Amino acid sequence: MLAQRKPGILNRFYLIEIVRGLWITLRNFLFHEKVTLQFPEQRRDYSPRYRGQHYIKTVNEVENCTACMLCPTVCPAECIHIVAGEREDKEKYPIKFEIDILRCCFCGMCEEACPKDAIKLSNIYEMSQEHREVYTKDFLLEQRGNKK
Amino acid sequence: MTPEISFMLIKVAIVLTGLLAVVPIMLFVERRGSALIQNRLGPNRMGPFGMFQAACDVLKFIFKEDSTPTHVNKFYYTIAPWLVVIPAFMTFAVIPFAGSLSMDGNHFNFQVANLDVGVLYCFAIASLGVYGIIMAGWASNNKYSLLGSLRSSAQMISYELTLGLSIVGLMMIFQSVRLGDIAAAQGETLFTVAGLNVPKWGIFIQPVGFLLFLISVFAETNRLPFDLPEGESELIAGYHLEYGSMKFALFMMGEFINMSVASALIATLFFGGWQLLPGLAWVVQQVANITQVDVLLVTVLFQGVSFVIKVAFFMWFFVWVRWTLPRFRFDQLMNLGWKVLFPLGLVNLFVTGILIYKGVL
Numbered sequence: 001m002l003a004q005r006k007p008g009i010l011n012r013f014y015l016i017e018i019v020r021g022l023w024i025t026l027r028n029f030l031f032h033e034k035v036t037l038q039f040p041e042q043r044r045d046y047s048p049r050y051r052g053q054h055y056i057k058t059v060n061e062v063e064n065c066t067a068c069m070l071c072p073t074v075c076p077a078e079c080i081h082i083v084a085g086e087r088e089d090k091e092k093y094p095i096k097f098e099i100d101i102l103r104c105c106f107c108g109m110c111e112e113a114c115p116k117d118a119i120k121l122s123n124i125y126e127m128s129q130e131h132r133e134v135y136t137k138d139f140l141l142e143q144r145g146n147k148k
Numbered sequence: 149m150t151p152e153i154s155f156m157l158i159k160v161a162i163v164l165t166g167l168l169a170v171v172p173i174m175l176f177v178e179r180r181g182s183a184l185i186q187n188r189l190g191p192n193r194m195g196p197f198g199m200f201q202a203a204c205d206v207l208k209f210i211f212k213e214d215s216t217p218t219h220v221n222k223f224y225y226t227i228a229p230w231l232v233v234i235p236a237f238m239t240f241a242v243i244p245f246a247g248s249l250s251m252d253g254n255h256f257n258f259q260v261a262n263l264d265v266g267v268l269y270c271f272a273i274a275s276l277g278v279y280g281i282i283m284a285g286w287a288s289n290n291k292y293s294l295l296g297s298l299r300s301s302a303q304m305i306s307y308e309l310t311l312g313l314s315i316v317g318l319m320m321i322f323q324s325v326r327l328g329d330i331a332a333a334q335g336e337t338l339f340t341v342a343g344l345n346v347p348k349w350g351i352f353i354q355p356v357g358f359l360l361f362l363i364s365v366f367a368e369t370n371r372l373p374f375d376l377p378e379g380e381s382e383l384i385a386g387y388h389l390e391y392g393s394m395k396f397a398l399f400m401m402g403e404f405i406n407m408s409v410a411s412a413l414i415a416t417l418f419f420g421g422w423q424l425l426p427g428l429a430w431v432v433q434q435v436a437n438i439t440q441v442d443v444l445l446v447t448v449l450f451q452g453v454s455f456v457i458k459v460a461f462f463m464w465f466f467v468w469v470r471w472t473l474p475r476f477r478f479d480q481l482m483n484l485g486w487k488v489l490f491p492l493g494l495v496n497l498f499v500t501g502i503l504i505y506k507g508v509l
Contacts, residue, residue, distance in 0.1 A: 015359075018473065025472040029185045036189035 046123050051108040053124040054099055056140045057117060063141060064118035067094040071110035071119050079103035080110060080119075097137040101127065151254060159260050163240055167405050170463070172202035174404045178467050185471040212393035217288075220390060224287035229391065229398035231280030236405035238273045242266055243412045244328045246422045246451040249444055258422070258448065259328055266326040267319075270413060271312060274368065277406065278304045281370075281377060281387050284399070288390035296386025299478060300370060300377035306485040307367035307374075313493030314360035317500035318350050318417055331421030350418035356496045358418045360489055365414065367485070369406045371466055373473040374481060411462035412455075419458050422451040 010016055037044055046052075057064045067084035079102075085095035110119045122145030176199055183190025192198035216222060246258035263269050278301055285297020319325055322333045330350075338348040351358045367374040378386035388399045415421060424432065424447070432450050436443040476484070 021472045022468060025185045025468060028187055029181070029468075032187050034184070034189050035187050036183075038189075 046125070048123070050123050050125070051106045051111075051121040053122050053127055053144060054101075054104075054110075054135065054140060055120055055122055055142065055144050056097065056137070057120055058141060058143060063093065063137075064116045065094050065097065065114075066092050066116055066118075067097075068092075068115065070113045070115065074109045074113040076107060076109065077103045077105045094137065097140060099135040099140065101135050102132055155256060156260075159258065163245070163260055164237070167237060167240060167408060170408045171401050171404050172206060174407065174463060174467075175202040175205055175400075177464065178470075181464070181467045182471050185468075206397070209394055209397040214393045214395065217390050219289045221287040221289065224283045225390075226395075228280050228284035228287060229395045229402070231283060232277055232402035233280075233398050233405065235273045235276040235280070236402045236409060239270050239409045240405075240412065242269050242327055243409070243416055244331050244422055245412075245455050246448045247332065248328070249448050251442075251444065257328070258452070262326065262328055264326065266324070266328075267315065267330075267413070267417070268325055270327075270409070271308065274406070274409070275304065275308055277402070280402070284391070285387040288387070290390055292383045292385075293387050293389045296377045296383045296389070299383075300387060303367055303370075303374065303376060303481060303485075306482065307364040307489075310360055310485060310489040310493050311364040311368060313490070313497060314357045314364065315417055316497055317354050317357045320497075320500055320504055321353055327416050327421070331416050331423065334420040335423050347420055347423065349420045349423075354418070354496070354500070356492065357500075358414075360493050360496065361418065362414065363489060364485075365410045366466075366469070367481070369410050369466075370403065371407065372470040373476050375475060376478055376481060407463060407466050408459060411459045411466070414462050415455065415458035421458075422455045424450055425454045425457060428454060 067082050069082060069084070072078070072080040072082055079100040081096065081098045081100070082094045083096035084092055087093050106121065108121055111121050114120075119140075124145040179201065180190040180192075180198060190198065191201040194200040194204055216225065241260040242263050244257075244259035244262075248258065249256040265272075281300045281304075282297045285293040285295075285300075288294070318330065322330045324330060324333070334347060334349050336348040337345045338352055339346055346352060366372075370377050376386075377383075378388065383389075388396055391399060428450050432443065432446050435441075435450075436446045439446075
């Protein structure tokens with residue numbers, strides 16, 4: 001619905017309103033705080049719940065992941081590929097852990113599904129690359145943007 | 149070479165380089181000014197305060213591929229940008245940028261051409277600019293371009309009436325159309341209030357005329373709030389839609405130079421032109437005393453400075469208004485031009501005539 005306005009005679013004259021408008025822009029020009037973030041030097045802090053680049057949490061340089069296959073099961077984009085193996089101490093672990101990051105929709109369901117708190121989404125949001133990357137296990141094990 | 153010819157060439161060089169320098173400066177002012185008004189920072193990486201950004205922009209324009217679409221009329225498409233730029237440069241010829249100087253028997257007139265038709269020449273040449281825009285729109289063979297140029301022709305022709313009418317009162321008062329005479333006449337004192345001399349500037353004797361001139365000059369230069377020829381939201385880019393690289397840059401140059409000519413006209417007609425700004429007369433005396441230079445030379449120099457300051461203020465005013473007011477609708481534009489400004493111009497003329505007859509002005 002259109003708001004019905006009845007402008008007074010001074011408003012219909014426009015010039016006074018224009019001068020007021022000019023004063024507003026001048027005030028913004030001179031005094032107002034600028035909202036621009038100087039990006040590479042200054043960075044915006046996102047909420048800790050922000051879902052960015054993935055990593056696999058390690059404890060004593062051993063990954064938490066037990067290759068339980070819950071994350072590839074829950075993943076709606078089907079972008080996680082795990083090949084499970086067995087360590088000497090009969091512990092199950094992923095031989096291969098790959099995330100096809102181009103297919104990922106950053107829904108964070110892998111993080112929710114993980115019983116071992118292994119796969120996590122960090123705060124990192126600059127993920128542009130020159131090639132179509134698939135995140136390998138070595139890449140994911142680097143504790144980038146570790147949330148602890 | 150006789151001194152007259154060499155002095156003439158120097159004047160031409162000053163005006164040309166000054167006008168060409170306006171383009172990068174205005175690019176910078178427009179980009180950073182708009183950013184600061186919108187609480188952004190704008191381009192600030194190249195050089196101090198991002199001042200060299202304009203040079204980068206120009207370099208980019210020069211090195212871009214100068215492609216011509218296949219569906220255009222090549223001849224008109226190519227000459228249209230020039231028909232916008234060249235009249236814009238030509239208009240500045242009659243504008244005096246400093247007072248005259250008599251020295252060693254030589255008379256120097258700081259005005260490229262002191263024509264008898266003066267300000268009429270300005271309007272005549274400025275209205276040639278519309279041909280460039282119509283040609284650009286027509287030759288582009290694109291419906292949006294054509295609509296843009298149609299709007300532009302209707303707008304410029306409608307507002308030229310008001311533009312002409314608004315300064316007739318001024319011509320009647322100063323009894324001249326030569327811009328040099330008008331600027332010189334504005335040095336007289338109109339009246340004195342509490343020891344302060346109010347000069348006989350055009351704005352004090354023709355306030356309504358100034359307002360009309362200001363508004364129609366915005367329409368003539370196709371600047372916001374009257375930039376309907378290039379209304380992005382409905383016409384994409386209007387008449388320069390099919391242009392790229394240096395040809396587009398020429399349109400932009402034309403716009404900025406038109407702005408500077410318009411600002412110079414406002415300053416000359418209504419703000420005393422090269423008359424010294426209040427307070428500068430004292431500075432001139434001090435500088436002449438300290439440097440032991442002839443007072444006349446210093447005066448001419450500071451007259452030039454005053455003129456540049458006045459023009460610069462109105463250039464800034466163009467940018468300022470652009471980022472304050474929204475664009476008019478086309479019917480609003482026509483209503484304003486024909487039903488408000490045109491009758492107001494006639495009334496202003498009538499009242500001015502009565503006042504001159506009664507001997508008030």
